[in-house]
Amino acid sequence: MDDSPAPAPRSRRERPAKPALTRAGIVTAAVRLMEAEGLQRVTMRRLAQELDTGPASLYVYVANTAELHAAILEHHLGRVDLGAAAGTGAAEPGTADDPGAAACAGAAEPGAADDPSTADDPGRDWRGRLAAVLESYTTVLLEHPALAHSALLARPAGPHYLALVETLLALLEEGGVPAGQAAWGVDALLQVATATAAEHSARTGAAAEAEHGAMVRALREADPSRYPKVAATAGDLVSGRPTERLAWTFRMLINGVAATPR
Amino acid sequence: MDDSPAPAPRSRRERPAKPALTRAGIVTAAVRLMEAEGLQRVTMRRLAQELDTGPASLYVYVANTAELHAAILEHHLGRVDLGAAAGTGAAEPGTADDPGAAACAGAAEPGAADDPSTADDPGRDWRGRLAAVLESYTTVLLEHPALAHSALLARPAGPHYLALVETLLALLEEGGVPAGQAAWGVDALLQVATATAAEHSARTGAAAEAEHGAMVRALREADPSRYPKVAATAGDLVSGRPTERLAWTFRMLINGVAATPR
């Protein structure tokens, strides 16, 4: 055992010395690979190639592809702005990695004060702060919609996920929502946020754009004699900027959770 | 053109005479294949094999795999019980294809009348009937959770989908919900129902069972000093029979939609 020759007697190689395989190292490499080439390229084979080994070796540390993707998601969950729960935070100015990210969530043009949840003072009431956390979560997922897609299937259970749930529960408690419905409500809130982001994973590429256009047309041109209400409402069904719709949806969910006893 | 020799001069073959390839024929074969082997087997290659041709031939009629899956979903949407919207319907006794299906949605044991949305008289108020339609939709998707998964990415735009949207809009209008929020609400209602069913697509197989167990354990055993509310609420977070949780979620959404103006 201890008389084996040094862990790896290689010294001349192009790669900066292959590090020992560990679960953490695999996940780090996976995160980096995703950042570089997208989740669709984070396959067991491609990742193994990146780590200078064969795919079979990864199965010693990762059970399957779904678990690998869940680990990547848990990593990204660390970027959710939980500070928004206290009315501070907003964008943690220290991280200049991705300056566009935070702006994407709630930043309507100033003056559009018809939306209290993302208005000038987001820290005012618990509802606004709850919406802000959910918007941050959605923003993180929207940077990698394919990841949101996996999140619907294999929910993470790591510390970042627990911290997010903890924060949401605290805000609902602050709002006086009974614990029973708060617990079920957190599930629904995260599900809608996740599903919304996941829906965007297919909305990339020209083909998807065309398909989406076809759906909008199907609604707008619905036969008014067979689908009168669809025809009458078509404008509303597809109306609104995505951030507006999402803000309304979060407000709607919060209202529902607060008002629906078990 | 019309002097070409009969469309297909083959006569001796094992197969009952290969029918001409059409989009409708392809979708029908896809539905049948899915019923027999599951959506994961409905690939362009496997389907082509079933139709006694090469995969390239399918691309004449179907743009890609996503569109094929959307077509299968639209087909199944024909089984959603829209009669529940009028307080009739419940299970269309003529179709004996899948007797367990209808029972799965709302059928708690009789006597559990604490849930008005699935109680003895589901046709009483518009909320109950709206929940009944959503439960029927969810039931259809739960028969093929993988299909629900595709539905999140490529929403169908066929007549069955339009009829479903039409029914939901009509019920919200009956409930006096303003058209604007009804339109956005229908989106959210279908999204939650779809996502709920989709979540079950990974919940099959022993590995997924173990993974789910790991998440439940992570919640129950969450460090009370770092995640006090998670630890205190863990029981509620994972409690409840799925149908109970879903019924509550639909009630919650309906309350939210009705109470949240745009």
Place this chain on the structure above:
DNA sequence: ACCTGAACACCGTTCAAGT
């Protein structure tokens, strides 16, 4: 005892070449 090469059994999609 630990790790992995090589294989098994597949994929989606394209396009040059055939009928």
Place this chain on the structure above:
DNA sequence: ACCTGAACACCGTTCAAGT
């Protein structure tokens, strides 16, 4: 003009065999 064989460029996962 229409259709498709064959190829391109990949997959996840397993397990016998090596070190």
